[in-house]
Amino acid sequence: MDYNDLFYFTIIVDEQGFGAAERRLGVSKSTLSRRIAALEKQIGVNLLHRNSRRLALTRAGMQFFEHCKTIERDIRDAVLSLAALREKPSGHVRVSGRTLIAQYYLSVTLAKFIAQNPEVRVELVATDSDLHPVEARIDVAVTTRPIKALPQDVIVRRLVEDVYVPVASPAYIKRCGQPRTPEELERFQTIGEGGDAAGRPQAWELSSADGQRHMARHEPAFLCNDLRARYHAAVHGAGIALLPSGFLRDAFNLGWLQPVLPDWRGPTETVYAIFPSSKGMLPSVRALLDYLGDNLPQAMGLGRSLPGRAA
Template identity: 40%
Template sequence: MEDLNDLAYFAAVVEHGGFSAAARATGIEKTRLSRRVAALEDRLGVRLLQRNTRHVAATEAGERFFVQAQALVEGARSALDSLADLRREPAGTVRLSCPQVMAQSYLAPILPGYLATYPKVNLELEASDRPVDLLRERIDLALRAGARIEGTAGLVTRKLGQARRVLVASPGYLDAAGRPRAPQDLARMDTFSRPGDVHDGQARWALAGPSGQAAVITHTPRLSTDDLRMQLQAAVNGIGVALLPEPIVSASVRGGVLETVLPHWSAETHMIHLLYPTPRGMLPSVRSLIDYLAVHLPACIQERSVELEDDHETAP
């Protein structure tokens, strides 16, 4: 493939009617232009320009070549200009992935503010519980939550917050099954779990009490799923007791459709991380969303956690 610079030099000479005029227009030395165009002719094996001491004109082959060369050069300039526009200010499309329940609980309250702040950015949000490969699927950012974040090789992992996991159930279920007075009472109740926590049909909850007490509860879950949204809905529907991140259940607790169970006991916190490829060459649009989430997502998590803690403190 020919050097686009040589095509640009040739096109400039034809466009401006000579080497001297092209040199004045481009700022490139006349001798360099002449040498590069001559080298281009040698490689092509065709004379592109007729030269004399007073005039330079394109040959028939040069005229045909000029049309194609000029189109290529303009196309390359347009491509570079489009990148320059993206690098000047946040603009273009940013792709973000996160689990559905996090999209509803954490992102729905704050992303409209981001879009209003950056009107030239388009956001593609993939709210999916499946694991995504950021590099292979060309996803710019991903939110993940868990006691441990895995599968982060080659990615920047930035902690944005943490959330206690609390026990919840519907008031109707607790009225029928009885409200537990101690963690050991949970073993007799209907419960939910994640499939990875179930072994030989049994799951375990490791709970911590208000004064540092520890309790490990073995239970047989009625529902095993990684979909926290499904666990939340099952708890609202009175199926059993769920152990879920505090910000996710706070709205349901405030609305009275869920009730905290053993409110002074909780499990290992969920860490919320933002993952993205190395920032080298990162576009301003992606950087703007990282910075926005770093400010507003922790505040959203904290606000919902404090609301639920306040409910605990005021409970009779």
């Protein structure tokens, strides 16, 4: 069925004739008459009584017209609802984030976003799996994956950079001391990565403010592939760990951990927002992207966000 014919039928009845409908639609009377005849043939009943002086609905036509008017109102309401979505942030937004980021940073940032945008409902998917935003129906994915590993059919926005720093608990430092140079690190207990890295010599790539670089080799006393577990092991004195600084704000403030080799730092990790497209982006998604760019660095205890907003 050509649903345009339902629209033509509704206008013809509203205008009480083919001539008036022609003037309103810009479609010739002959074409309109042919389309209504085809519609009647397809549904198997006559909808209109036709003569040279007036047009009237059959009993079936009256019933059919009410249904067509309902369809027209539903379509109009649907279009208006989309227009409303484009005017202000509202509706459902799905966000995914690496588990650690979701637990410690996104949950806080999104709670504040919702407080400022009460008509937006946010669903946060915490996962360490690599979700494709389009395939997984994710509006915004927050990830630390290397930029070269991101899907080619998404848009990428850098949100903030975090730097890894060597830390240890005051109790461990009191008991074992601390290295004065990266070369001395191998003489201390360390906390390293597990999984594929377990059983192999490990090294931290460290750099200083004056541009020096050093591969600090070490043999961990404690290994785990989970960053939170390495963090807790460091807090409880298992050794020196290399952890992201954004994750350490509370530990520093509470005196649970303190920097080791304060003039040296580890690699930098970038937090990205990836999303399917900025064309036709709903205000709720655009507002959320901008809010993350402005507020996620603060939630992570880091500096200002990197340049660039959603296009």
